[in-house]
Amino acid sequence: MYQRALTNVEKVLKPSVARVMNAGTVAAFDAGRQQLAAAVVIVRSELAKITPPSGLVTAHPAVLDAFDAYAGNVATELTKAGDTRTSCGFPKSPELRLYEAKTGIRTAYAELAQSVQTSIGKGVKFGALSVPAKPATPAVVGGRGENGDVFQRSGSRGPGSLKIVNSGNDVVVVVTTSSPKKPQASIYVRANKTATLNGVRSQDYWVYFKSGTNWDAKNHRFTENCAYQKFDDIFDGSYAWTVTLTKSPLGNAPSSETEAF
Numbered sequence: 001m002y003q004r005a006l007t008n009v010e011k012v013l014k015p016s017v018a019r020v021m022n023a024g025t026v027a028a029f030d031a032g033r034q035q036l037a038a039a040v041v042i043v044r045s046e047l048a049k050i051t052p053p054s055g056l057v058t059a060h061p062a063v064l065d066a067f068d069a070y071a072g073n074v075a076t077e078l079t080k081a082g083d084t085r086t087s088c089g090f091p092k093s094p095e096l097r098l099y100e101a102k103t104g105i106r107t108a109y110a111e112l113a114q115s116v117q118t119s120i121g122k123g124v125k126f127g128a129l130s131v132p133a134k135p136a137t138p139a140v141v142g143g144r145g146e147n148g149d150v151f152q153r154s155g156s157r158g159p160g161s162l163k164i165v166n167s168g169n170d171v172v173v174v175v176t177t178s179s180p181k182k183p184q185a186s187i188y189v190r191a192n193k194t195a196t197l198n199g200v201r202s203q204d205y206w207v208y209f210k211s212g213t214n215w216d217a218k219n220h221r222f223t224e225n226c227a228y229q230k231f232d233d234i235f236d237g238s239y240a241w242t243v244t245l246t247k248s249p250l251g252n253a254p255s256s257e258t259e260a261f
Contacts, residue, residue, distance in 0.1 A: 066115035088226035145188030152186035160200030180261035
């Protein structure tokens with residue numbers, strides 16, 4: 001009897017969970033979330049009417065508590081809650097917000113299933129029919145550029161070169177005669193890799209570098225855990241230079257923190 005009741009709960013909730021997980025927009029997600037929250041309240045009230053078998057008298061209140069907790073997890077609209085910016089201060093894309101929201105719904109539902117299963121123990125099952133699959137991960141989450149990719153370049157080329165030995169995190173190295181927002185060239189160097197920027201013009205230039213995670217290739221920026229620095233010394237573009245980046249603030253030349261670019 002108790003197994004039939006839990007199986008029915010799963011059958012009732014599964015379409016609502018699927019509607020949330022398949023939402024293509026923030027508005028559709030919130031509409032589905034509202035329906036799911038209402039469905040959870042209904043199935044919880046139906047479960048509360050059950051007289052549990054003697055072996056589950058103690059477990060039954062814990063099962064009801066688990067459903068109460070899950071109802072709370074889906075009660076807040078995404079449009080009114082959640083971080084809208086990354087740790088680097090950039091606006092999160094709708095795709096990223098949806099991914100995080102769906103992951104939250106899915107994680108909370110998996111925790112609901114685990115809590116119910118832990119409360120009732122072996123012999124009765126809950127969750128196998130209705131726990132959704134993990135949502136597809138957007139490209140920016142864990143995104144990385146290709147080592148040695150020169151994705152920005154302007155003006156003529158020259159005889160100079162800059163070799164970057166990177167034993168720290170993924171970085172973008174910018175060569176510029178003025179501002180890092182106006183690069184002569186920008187090159188992506190992965191952690192524990194080496195890359196060389198050739199064709200540097202024979203004039204003095206500055207070297208800036210930024211590190212982080214979740215590379216947004218479309219906008220040429222890291223979106224999480226950002227740090228921005230520049231080498232204090234100016235470089236002569238007529239020569240071949242080698243710089244070493246380490247996990248400490250200093251490599252083989254003095255550097256300073258700088259504004260975001």
